[in-house]
Structures are given as structure tokens and as C-alpha cells.
Amino acid sequence: MVALYKVPKLSDFSPQALDRHVAELLAAVEAEAAAVKTSDTRKAFRDRWLARKGGILTQVNEWLRSAPKDIKPEVGRRVNQLKLEVEKRVEFKAQQVGKAAPESSIDISLPGIRRPIGAEHPITRTMEEIVQVFARLGYSLVEGPIVESDYYNFEALNFPLDHPARDTQDTLFLANQEGKPARERLLLRTHTSPVQIRTMEKVGPPLRILAAGKVHRNDPPDASHSPMFHQIEGLAVDSDITFGDLKGTLDHAMKALFGSQVKTSFRPSFFPFTEPSAEMFVSCFICGGTGRRGEEPCRPCKRTGWIEILGCGMVDPNVFEFVKQRGYDPEKISAFAFGMGVDRIAMLKFGLDDLQLFFQGDLRFLEQFK
């Protein structure tokens, strides 16, 4: 058993004497602390040193009181410092005792507690990525209605009435419109292209716009079809837009989206509202353009090494006829437009083989996109 320390009364206030007393006191607290093993003795130990009434630290105040006036500040400083030291030791000891064993390491391999965070829908995510690429090129995102008139969805895009090109669109029409003139009949837009016309009606050239959103067609749902899907449409109008600009812009965008190693290739195609029209292919970003994945043929590109990704072209002068009043004179300006299916790009990017997964809300699927 350690002899209990008692606070001495001081008469010698020389620095040497003070140093000695302080050292004695600290040695005492260390010694007593070492003897504390249980939480009961811990409490007694803590009270003995820190209790407001009669605790040792309170008794130390007597040193200050009895000190000669001229060295009071010096004694005060020492006493305060001493108190902090003692408190630190006592509290540290108090924390140590009561714990079963000295700090053992924890099992860091146990799984973390994960607060729920939501996953962005893969289509929204893909759409947003594409939008950002074009936003950096100065394109503004504009919107248009999903229930459209025949005029905006077809006529002003150079799809004349009774033109076979309309057959390819499998349009869903609204009911009870028999009395209306053809161009006013309402339908679900089959593409985002009507937004081009709506924007040009409001804003004169030059123009760089992007329209993204839902489109609908009368396609029964299966692994590669859905009556609802998503498109992104782009339009650039200026006094000097060329076919080379169309190619360069899209080539840049594809490199930004799929990596700088992808190549693009353009093949002639037909859309009523562009001329020349093209389909753009990118070198397959899954097999790297080889057409094979190891021993297996690459399915997404059907072994060709190329994936068709979007339709595009120079805006047909007939389209400008519908917005000529707004300053779109095909003799003075030119434009390119492009449109891509977001769902298909998302399918390719994430390796899906069933389009329906996008629209079931299955969390086992959606949570993979966290």
C-alpha cells in the first residue's frame, strides 16, 4: 500500500522549493493512479484528487493563499499548471479503468453500416452524361410537349401527309379528333425533333440546342422495344455550318462519352428532315472494334466492330421554309441536326439485353447503378 500523499504547508516559496513540491505531488498522483484497478477505487481516487470540497487540488489553493504578495502571480501560474496536469492524469486513469482490457483492435472486416442512398436511373444518368457533353459545347437544353400536333411532329419536319416515311414511326394518336384538320391532330411525339421547330419559331439563328425527353410509339414491349423510350436531339444553326462540322461535333461527342479511342463512321441514310442524312457508327466500345471478345463473337456489334448509334444530317431546306419568318433562310444559313436513342445507348453501355428492365422499377436492378 502506498503511503497517502498529504499536501504540505509551504513556507519556502523559492522556485527550487516550488519545483520540488510540484514534482512530489505529481509523483504522488502517478503512484496512486497506478494502484487504482477497479471502478470503485477509481471513484475514490477521483474524489480524493478532484473533489471540490477537500480534494487535493482544492487544498493546493492554500499554497497560493499563503504565498507572499510579490510572488503570488508566479505561484498562481504554477498552481494552475499543476491543476491541469493532475486533472489530465486523473481523467486519463478514470477512462482506462472500467474497460475490460487494454484497447484491443476491432474487426475492421465487418461490413459498414450503409445509410440508404438512391440510385439515379441508368437512363437519366446516360441522358445527363450526353447533355453535359453538349452543354460544354455551348448547347442549351430546351423542352417541348410530349403530346404534339401532327404539324410539329410530321408536317414541319417535311413528312408530307400520306408519305410512306410516316409508316416507320408507328404513331400513337389521341382519340376523338375526327373533326380536326389533319395538321392539328394530336399524337404522342414519335421523336424529339418537333422541339427543333418549336425552338426555331421562338429564337432566331444562330442556335445550338439540345432537346431530351420521352417519346412514344405503338411498339408492344419486348426485349428490344418499348412503347415509351427516350431521345436526345441536337440542332446547330449558323451562317456557315457544314457537313464537316456535323461530323466533327459528333466525333468529339462520342470520344467524350465513350473514350478518346473510339472512331466514328458515317453512312448515308434517309430522314425526311435532313439532307444529306447519315447514320453514325462508333467503333464498338465493348470489343474495341475487333468484333470479338476473346473466343466469343461480340454480340452488341454483331461481330462487325461497329455500333450504329444515331441518325443525323444537314437540316433539309424544306424544314426552314416553316420557320423562314424567324430568319431561317436556307440560302443564308445552314444547320445540322442529330438524334439518338438514350435507352439503346444505356443498354449498350451497361450491357443490358432486355429493355424492359428499365421500366419495371426492380430495385435489384436499379440499385446496381449506385
Place this chain on the structure above:
Amino acid sequence: MKISPHWLRDFVDLTPSDRQIAEDLSRAGLAVEELSGEGSSTLFEMEIGTNRPDAMNHYGIAREAAAVYDLPLKSPAGENAAAGGNSPPQTATVEIDIADPEGCARYTAQLIEDIQIRPSPPFIADRLRLIDQRLINNAADASNYTLWEIGHPTHAFDLDLLAGGKIVVRRARAGELLTTLDGVERKLYPEDLIIADQNKPVALAGVMGGYDTMITDKTRNILIESAWFDPVAVRKTAKRHGLHTDASHRFERGADFAATPLACGLVTERILASGGGRLRGTLDAIARELDQAPVVLRIAQVHRLLGTKLPTHEVLSILKRLGFELVPEPVASPEFSVRIPTWRLDVEREIDLIEEIARLYGYDNFPNTLPSVRGVMIENPNLLKQRKLRSRLLSLGYNEGLSLSFIGHQDAETFSSAPVVEIANPLSDEASLMRSSLVPGMLAMMSYNLNRGTENIRLFEVGDLYQRSNGAVWERGAICLGATLSALRQGLPQGSVLDKSNAASDIDVFRALKGDIENLLSLFEHTSLAFDNQPPDYYDPTRSARVWMDGKQVAQFGPLHPEIALARKLRQKVFIAEIFTLELYAHGLREVLYRALPKFPGVERDFSFLFPESVSFEQMEGAVHAIGLAVLQSFQPVELFRGHSVPLDHYSILLRAKFQSWERTLREDEVGEYSRNIISALQGLGGIQRA
């Protein structure tokens, strides 16, 4: 469309491999989607755009190949093929009456006598079989072979069955009937363009022949029809009868006006070669000429649009190879008058010529350039609001789902009162309306998950709603949230649970959802946010709320009505929330203005009270705020308790007030005074302070 590269070589001496030809044709816009088979039975599966009916046959593709490789093109016409060529005396005749010149510009016919109807010879049969065509007899096959060879549809009638030795091209008369080759008896519409004999319709012009006048084993004499029908007339007739044939496909896209004699002659030649007989008459009635005006091509325009200064000789060479004839215009800048070949009805304007130049030059041969960044930035403030909401929803743990835009009548009635927008040709009855609520889609997604064993569901959808409004359609945005009870319970942070008498009680689950709504709405600038308990019928009326921001409703939320949940066989209690973005977006995003941090300590005081159930926290809050204590920073409930010592119809509530001054440290006696004020305000509501 199936094309045999072997067959192409009838017309052009192609030396590259089939694979190379496929690649080169594709690059020129004649897409070969697939290549199958080997040697002479190699097949191209081709996808030809609606604007290129001229290329929907072997000769047309060969013509393109000749242009691509700059090789000579051979004529498909044999020695005696062309109508009116070297032929025996032509004595037989029929009268051709084009009564509708708009519908039919040209009608060429040949009459054959004394032929034998029998199977086609091997050469014809093999080729038709290769491209998956059904074999019928030597006459029908000759017509079909010619269709796939040069693209012009023809039809063979049994001449003896045409009454009155007469062919009339006219519109149908009311009440007329025609049984078509497919055996279907059709009631004709007065707008239908038809071929008739003296008495009756014998064919739907350009769509399908008649059953009664078709070639049979007994046929001895034949009339071969090779006409040019108007695209719109054919298209409308075909559509009205729900028919789509190889013939209508080509006529409605524009056939070659000049090809009628050639096609007629080729069919005749093949029938004669296989069935014997004699050509006894050739007729060619032209009701009107097709107007194909020459097109002016400016080289400067070619350069302007394509962005590359293609040499003029290159431009001219491409066009010539494609069959265009060029005449220089006598003006200063290089301009040409371009005569369009009869098979290219799609080329009408300068831009069409520029496209021809670009595609033969090769799209990939134009250098890539980037235009300058120009044009106004069009602002779209709602987009930013939507993005903020979306990202907050994600951080609140909601997964984004997307459901289809359609709902059925029953769902529309249950979940909205808006006049519905009906689809004329819906995919199904359950998808016959544009959705007027996002709730059915949300419930479908939740039930999909519950049925697959996923219990903790938090979903949201950002979508559009549709309703009729004065004959027009009104579209507006909305956001729907869905969460299961277990997900809301799981998300309850331990320190925030109020009801200590009942772990994860309804009140705390409700508060969990309310807190999510508050977290979303707090993005927006507003002065007041109020809640009432008058939700629409499909919510549980005892546990749901509507949310009003500055006097306009912006949201509603709560558990789904138990009866609806039962009817939908939902395996767990489901909560929904709807946010009306139209109303919400009328508010700006909240601008943050920094407030200096307090320099003086705040003081907290707790008040334990017993209240009758009729008193709500909102009333307590109102009474306390009415005191007007400037230093009251917050007044919050921290614990609720019912049962045990708490009398029936009462509850115990622990309330915490925080006082804080920015000017000084509050004195004990001041805080005591504030507390007494609060106690007396709460007592004024009927509260009894507990010890």
C-alpha cells in the same frame, strides 16, 4: 430485302469480293445489314430507305454498284424484250381507258396468246427461291422475277376473263366488290383506284390483282399490265384495305415512269420462253407525262454545305455515273442544269443532288471540323430545380424509377379527377389513357418489388401528367415518391424518435416521410408551409396530409388507403407522396444568406406536459410563438408518451426551448422569466405541467 450478288453480276462486271461489295454499297447508303451463304447462293440482306424505290431490286443495286466502282452497266433488256420491238404481227387488241389520269399516268400492256401455264424453268425458279419468293406458275413467276430484277411491278390477267376486251383505270363505285388474290372479298371505297374491265373491278391498282381474273392452269391468253400509278393513290388504297404488298411498297414510293415498256417486255419474254405462245398485241397509253424539271446545281453551294471544296470534275463525274445529265449554264459562277433520270423521283432539288455527291464521294472522306460556339444560351430555370430535387431525392435514399406513360380507366378514376386524355390506338385497355397520376405506376413498381421479396423500397419518379382542358391537352410535371413501412422504419435515426411508448410508431413513421418532404420543399423560397389532414380519397384519411406553400398546394403524402392496398394485394404497408412541380416551380430556389454565428452561449429548457389528445403540437408551437420571445431560437418536441401513468385521451410530451441572444449571454433570471411565459402559454391550451 434480299439481294443476290451473283444476280447483280448480270448487269455489271463486279470484281471485288461479295464482302467488299457489301461494304462499299453500305458506305454509299445501300445498307447491307447481313451477308449469308456462299458462292452463287450468297445473299445480302439489305435495308433500303423509303426514298429509294429505284434501288429495291437487283438492277437498281447494280446501277449503284456501277456508279460506286465507275463500271459500265448492261441493260436488262434481251434481244426481243422491249415492247414494240421485233415481234410477230400484232392483231389482238384491248381498249385501254385511263379514266383517272391523276391516279394512273401510264398503262402499258402486252397480249399473249396460246401459252401453256406450267412451273417456271429452273433458272427463274432457283433465283426466286434463293431470295425467298414463293413459286406459283410461269406467268406469275415471270412477273415476280421482273419485280425483283428491275423493280417495276407488273400483273398478269387471264385475258379471256376480262369482259368486253376493255381495261379501265378508274376509282371504284359505291357498292362495288372485289375478291383479291388473297381470297378476301373486299367492299371497295369510292376513293380506291382500281382496274376494271367493262363490267367490274378486276384489281386494286398497284396493290393486288383480282381472284376471278388470275392466271390458272386453264389460262391460254394473258394480258400483262405494266403501269405507273400515283404514289398517294396507291398508298391510300392499300391502307384502306390493310394491305401492303411488294407492288404497293414500290408504287407508293414512286416507280420509274419510263420503265413500263421494259418491264412489260421482260415479263412477256419470260412467259413466252417458258410457256410457248405468241405476243399478239402491245399497247402503251400515256395519260400524262411526269414532270421532272431539271435542277440547277451551284458548285458554290456544294462547297458551302459540305465544307470541302470538291473539285468540279469530281462532282460532275459522280453525277454522271449515277445517270444524271449535266448541261453547263452560261453564267459566271459554275452552275449546271441537271436532268434527273426517270427512276429517281426522290431527286427534285439542289440539296438532293448535293446528297448524291456526298454519299458517292464517301461521308468518311470529309474532314471533321468543329463549329464555333455561338448562339444565345436559352435558360431553363425549371431544369435546375428538377436537378436539385432529383439529387436531394437520391441523397434521401430514394431510387429513381421510370414507368410507362399510360394507365387504364380504373386507375385514372381512382387516382385523379382530371378529364382523361384517351389514345385512339392504344397498346391495350390497361394502357388506353395518358396518365393523369403517377401513383398507379409507382404502385405497380412497388408491387413488382414486393412480389419478388424486396421489402425495403424507396422509389421516386419524375414524370409528366396529362389532362384534357378545353379540347387541348395540358401537360405538367410531377414527382411521386413511394416507400414501404419497413424502409421508413429502417431509416429512422435513433435520436429522432419521439414516441417512446411504442417503437417505430405510426407517428414517427409518418414523420420520417414528412421529413423527406420537408427536405425537398426546403430547396424552395417560401414564407409559409402548412399541413392539413384533408388528403384525396386514395390516402389513409387518418395518417395523411396535404402541404401548402404560401397558400398553394404543392404536395400530399401518407399511407395508401387500406382498401386500395388490399385490392392491389400489396404485401406491405405502402406510403406515397406526390409533389406538384408546376406549383412548386412557381417558387425560386432558396437563396442562402449567411447569418453571423452566435458569440454567446445558448440556453435550453425542457418542459414536461400532459395534454389532452385534442391539442396538437402545432397549437403549442403557435401559442409559444405568440409570446413573441425574440431570443427563442427553437421550440421542439423531444419525447411523446402514452399509457402507464398517462390518463386515457391524454399524452405526455417533453418540449425543449432554446434561447439564444446574439448580443449577450442571457441571465438566469431572464431565462426563468421566458420559461414561466412558456409554461403559462401551454397551460392556456389545457396542458398540465408534470413534475
